[in-house]
């Protein structure tokens with residue numbers, strides 16, 4: 001009976017240790033997040049980005065300032081786990097193709113890219129609308 005009680009205490013100790021580790025991991029990943037902002041205005045994608053690093057939590061925020069509906073779609077999401085938040089709806093998975101944005105609407109795409117290069121995106125409604133995100137291999141400091 002007493003042994004069970006002691007084992008119980010030990011287990012609680014291990015669980016607390018686990019939570020602390022998890023807390024530390026969440027904190028460090030939040031600090032290394034990088035952002036790309038894309039504004040859609042006048043049937044054009046305007047991209048603002050800092051040099052992006054590989055293997056880092058990346059969030060792409062897209063805002064449609066036009067008064068027509070646009071689409072933000074990219075092949076870069078196809079083989080990558082992507083977390084999409086659009087119009088209060090969150091989608092998560094591989095094989096996401098993009099998101100439609102109604103006038104004034106915003107959407108965010110969260111993913112980690114593991115390959116450097118140019119990642120193109122486009123609007124499937126207006127075929128001339130194209131843009132790209134540059135992911136350079138930047139050496140870690």
Ligand SMILES: [Cu+2]
Nearest residue numbers: 070071123126
């Ligand atoms: Cu469009």
